[in-house]
Amino acid sequence: MGLVERTQAALAGLFPEPASPAAPQTEEGCQGAASREAGVLVTDQARHGSHLDVLCRLDQVVEVARVLDREGYFLESISGVDWLDKGQFEVIYDYNRLDGEHCRVMVRTLTDRSDPAVPTIFGVFPAADWHERETFDFYGIHFQGHPNLTRILLPEDADFHPLRKDYMP
Amino acid sequence: MTVPVHLRHDETFVLNLGPQHPATHGVLRVKLTMDGEYIVKAEPVLGYIHRMHEKLAEGGTFAQFMPNTARMDYLHALAFNHGWALVVEKAAGIEVPERAEYIRVITVELNRIASHLLWWAAFLLDLGGFSPLLYAFDDREQIIDLLERVTGSRLTYCYMRFGGVYNDIDQEFITGTRAIIKRLRERLPRLYHDLVTHNIILIKRIKDIGFITAEQCRRYGATGPVARGSGISYDIRKNEPYSVYPEFDFDVPVFGEGDSMARYMVRMHEIEQSMRIIEQALDKLPGGPVMGKAPKVLKPEAGYYYVAVETARGSLGYRLVSNGDKSPYKLKLRSPTFSNLSLFGEVAEGMLLADALAFMGSLDLVIPEIDR
Numbered sequence: 001m002g003l004v005e006r007t008q009a010a011l012a013g014l015f016p017e018p019a020s021p022a023a024p025q026t027e028e029g030c031q032g033a034a035s036r037e038a039g040v041l042v043t044d045q046a047r048h049g050s051h052l053d054v055l056c057r058l059d060q061v062v063e064v065a066r067v068l069d070r071e072g073y074f075l076e077s078i079s080g081v082d083w084l085d086k087g088q089f090e091v092i093y094d095y096n097r098l099d100g101e102h103c104r105v106m107v108r109t110l111t112d113r114s115d116p117a118v119p120t121i122f123g124v125f126p127a128a129d130w131h132e133r134e135t136f137d138f139y140g141i142h143f144q145g146h147p148n149l150t151r152i153l154l155p156e157d158a159d160f161h162p163l164r165k166d167y168m169p
Numbered sequence: 170m171t172v173p174v175h176l177r178h179d180e181t182f183v184l185n186l187g188p189q190h191p192a193t194h195g196v197l198r199v200k201l202t203m204d205g206e207y208i209v210k211a212e213p214v215l216g217y218i219h220r221m222h223e224k225l226a227e228g229g230t231f232a233q234f235m236p237n238t239a240r241m242d243y244l245h246a247l248a249f250n251h252g253w254a255l256v257v258e259k260a261a262g263i264e265v266p267e268r269a270e271y272i273r274v275i276t277v278e279l280n281r282i283a284s285h286l287l288w289w290a291a292f293l294l295d296l297g298g299f300s301p302l303l304y305a306f307d308d309r310e311q312i313i314d315l316l317e318r319v320t321g322s323r324l325t326y327c328y329m330r331f332g333g334v335y336n337d338i339d340q341e342f343i344t345g346t347r348a349i350i351k352r353l354r355e356r357l358p359r360l361y362h363d364l365v366t367h368n369i370i371l372i373k374r375i376k377d378i379g380f381i382t383a384e385q386c387r388r389y390g391a392t393g394p395v396a397r398g399s400g401i402s403y404d405i406r407k408n409e410p411y412s413v414y415p416e417f418d419f420d421v422p423v424f425g426e427g428d429s430m431a432r433y434m435v436r437m438h439e440i441e442q443s444m445r446i447i448e449q450a451l452d453k454l455p456g457g458p459v460m461g462k463a464p465k466v467l468k469p470e471a472g473y474y475y476v477a478v479e480t481a482r483g484s485l486g487y488r489l490v491s492n493g494d495k496s497p498y499k500l501k502l503r504s505p506t507f508s509n510l511s512l513f514g515e516v517a518e519g520m521l522l523a524d525a526l527a528f529m530g531s532l533d534l535v536i537p538e539i540d541r
Contacts (some may be wrong), residue, residue, distance in 0.1 A: 028488055047259070048473055048475065049473075049474050049476055049477075072387075074390050076390055076486060077508075079490075081490050081499045082499075091488075092473070092488060094488060096477075096484075098392070098401050099401075099403075106473060125390075126515070127508060129511065130215075130508075130511045131506065138223070152215055153540055155217060155218040157447075163224060
């Protein structure tokens, strides 16, 4: 069993229903969760850069991180995306490996734009500390349970979140 | 390394290192809680040179962002150029002629050598050695001259285009590149290693100091020479080959000690490996155009794209989210030193202040790339 299948199998326990087979990288797929159930999808690495695309519910974020930690992954980055039309924020976690085998996992979750809150994965990966602070800084997404969720790149007295699509300087 | 004295947490004081401090090579501030000369807690404070490149990316077209990529890691700007070109080419399905990819690799590797030379010079300067800087800048200057000849700029390059590079290399560049490799091969053992690497003063300052374990690298996401100095054989050029790197025969230097010396050795060996890549690329350099066909207005298909390239400091990732429009809907820059620095607090705990500065130098920080 290859690494991609092994990771897929490790994550499968979290998603009892099989993911819908619809292509995840279509317009609908990238605009929100409505078109797609939570689950794991194999994507074309040559085309999109990641082997697995995991869409999870908010309460699964930490569990997914734990599974990937057990499987030997590391957290490469966390990015926010503002889907203004849908009233949602998306948080993308990029996982990768440092040992010879190669598999990139993109984990996505969606949160309501009016009260954005995502559980922190700081307890699993200390790397999440700064990445979550940065996402909070730019988007105002609250990472619940983060020990020090303060601004990291913007001034400490800033009262705006510049990467929100409705932010006007 | 174990601390020889007992730390008393009741009599500490706060020391600000930076944001204007020569050893931080830019505007990095570290808030240190000190017990005498020992660090109890180190907390890097970032953002002094933050310019919000990610927002700038959303405001312009894909091509308009190319100059910005060079203004993050100004020491290895061509790798940032390369990554941006690769991710947009991947998203928009643009073909690149082979000659252009070869030229990209040659210039990126030349830039990597220049970056390592500057790191070496500045690191030694931190430790109190001034003359190494003169040697390194002498060599680096010649590389910069060569790159200026072909790219038009000396530091903040905007050389790559979607579909190729904007300027072909000429015979003089090829001759000059071979000459600089020959020169470096003569000077590296004599001037760099005999004078500095085997120097007892340097060894005393960096050997067995600043240990980073492989597990720490994984938990904090450290990559590049920092990870390779901790015994992790991870180099994107090998592990996730992009461009034409699979066609070259080169090694990934790995040192397992995990101390500052190991990171030093990794970078010094990488200079040789980069020279090997350049030589092979020059030998095999194919003919043909240096620009492929690329549409004037780029509208990549909606979706998620990720490209990682190996810069002199580690893994640089471009996370691009496109909604099919002519500017990026979202661009996240995963810069290597941001993650590499995040383990500083954990490792510096219990260290002597002077050792922590030597350790910080061994991380090869470029502040504009952390702050973006």
